[in-house]
Amino acid sequence: MGGNSIHMFDKNKMLLKPQNIAVHHAGGLGDLLVATAALYEITNMYPEAKITLVGSGWWTQIILPTQWPQIDQILETVVNKRFKKLKLWKSIIGDNSWNEVEFNKKSLKEFLKDFQMTIDFRSKSLRFAFSSYAANVAIRVGSNRSKLAKPLFTHFIHDKKGAHLHERDRFLNIVAALDLEYFTKRKNYWHEYGLPALKWFPPDYQKYLNSCRDKKLILINPTSSIREKAWQSHRFREAALKLKSNDVIIKIIGALNETEWLQEVAQEDFEIVQPASILELVDKVKEASLLITNTSSMQFIAAGTQTPTLTLVGSASELRWGPLGLHDRKLKMAKECDYPKPKFISRKELGKLQEKIAYDKITVSAVVECAQKTLQAHLEKTV
Numbered sequence: 001m002g003g004n005s006i007h008m009f010d011k012n013k014m015l016l017k018p019q020n021i022a023v024h025h026a027g028g029l030g031d032l033l034v035a036t037a038a039l040y041e042i043t044n045m046y047p048e049a050k051i052t053l054v055g056s057g058w059w060t061q062i063i064l065p066t067q068w069p070q071i072d073q074i075l076e077t078v079v080n081k082r083f084k085k086l087k088l089w090k091s092i093i094g095d096n097s098w099n100e101v102e103f104n105k106k107s108l109k110e111f112l113k114d115f116q117m118t119i120d121f122r123s124k125s126l127r128f129a130f131s132s133y134a135a136n137v138a139i140r141v142g143s144n145r146s147k148l149a150k151p152l153f154t155h156f157i158h159d160k161k162g163a164h165l166h167e168r169d170r171f172l173n174i175v176a177a178l179d180l181e182y183f184t185k186r187k188n189y190w191h192e193y194g195l196p197a198l199k200w201f202p203p204d205y206q207k208y209l210n211s212c213r214d215k216k217l218i219l220i221n222p223t224s225s226i227r228e229k230a231w232q233s234h235r236f237r238e239a240a241l242k243l244k245s246n247d248v249i250i251k252i253i254g255a256l257n258e259t260e261w262l263q264e265v266a267q268e269d270f271e272i273v274q275p276a277s278i279l280e281l282v283d284k285v286k287e288a289s290l291l292i293t294n295t296s297s298m299q300f301i302a303a304g305t306q307t308p309t310l311t312l313v314g315s316a317s318e319l320r321w322g323p324l325g326l327h328d329r330k331l332k333m334a335k336e337c338d339y340p341k342p343k344f345i346s347r348k349e350l351g352k353l354q355e356k357i358a359y360d361k362i363t364v365s366a367v368v369e370c371a372q373k374t375l376q377a378h379l380e381k382t383v
Contacts, residue, residue: 018116026055030297038171065091194303194324233264334358
């Protein structure tokens with residue numbers, strides 16, 4: 001397959017049976033996790049295609065080759081996301097890992113000439129879209145807030161500002177441009193099951209866990225990217241002490257670089273769990289009967305493992321970034337009138353202030369009550 005010769009064929013044929021598909025997405029861990037439902041549907045729609053992920057290096061840590069056998073390449077973009085440096089990773093199915101190989105193309109544009117379809121999940125940037133267009137890729141799927149971007153795509157969804165959609169559903173909408181009827185049905189499935197699992201577990205795994213231990217496990221993740229986006233540590237600790245009982249064990253979970261923050265909650269009373277990798281984190285979250293967390297990427301890990309989750313929501317939109325499991329709960333106590341509107345403050349600092357105010361509104365008693373109800377509902381379901 002060389003150059004642009006592939007584009008002599010009918011585009012409808014490309015749409016039905018593309019051989020190579022490139023999917024572009026960047027951002028943090030949470031951004032990638034909520035896109036996995038749409039990614040899963042792409043593999044279902046085109047079971048014979050080989051898929052390359054373009055964008056974040058996080059993909060190499062959350063995509064297991066044995067779980068996603070169609071995804072055989074990851075093209076990592078580094079240096080300010082301007083595609084100045086590209087690192088190519090190839091899947092090793094036998095070793096269930098990723099190996100960096102030489103990238104021998106001059107540019108992203110040249111790399112994309114070997115693809116019949118590109119799907120762009122980044123609606124705030126058109127860099128990848130321009131490269132796809134310049135490479136004359138036959139089928140180009142994407143979304144943008146500006147309708148002026150439409151000529152760059154063959155299948156375009158207008159990303160309307162202020163649309164009340166969860167990020168997962170926004171990505172499903174983008175791919176729905178390929179087959180609207182199919183995705184209308186599939187959205188109901190994801191509303192029930194949240195997100196695809198990053199690892200395979202036996203169907204009766206949760207019942208097995210319940211039968212082989214005497215106490216139910218609650219994991220508490222008290223951290224976030226910044227302090228303002230998290231419930232206060234002393235409140236998490238107070239809630240943990242109230243939830244601890246003869247039937248319930250509490251563990252405090254977080255990243256390796258969050259030890260000091262985790263210790264504020266755990267002190268000498270609770271075990272701290274710090275998984276060394278994202279996939280190890282998946283194992284730990286799967287073991288829990290309940291996860292309590294701020295609005296963070298860990299709630300999306302839990303959505304994939306079907307672990308009941310109580311998400312404490314600050315000023316962020318719970319419709320856009322809330323938990324995704326059918327039996328998950330979210331707790332938000334701040335109202336729009338609670339937020340000040342100072343004139344002389346940056347947008348970033350205003351955001352921090354609003355987050356702090358919103359989290360300060362959440363009470364310990366409300367968290368304890370909601371956690372107990374969520375845990376009880378889960379236990380009744382798994383009996």
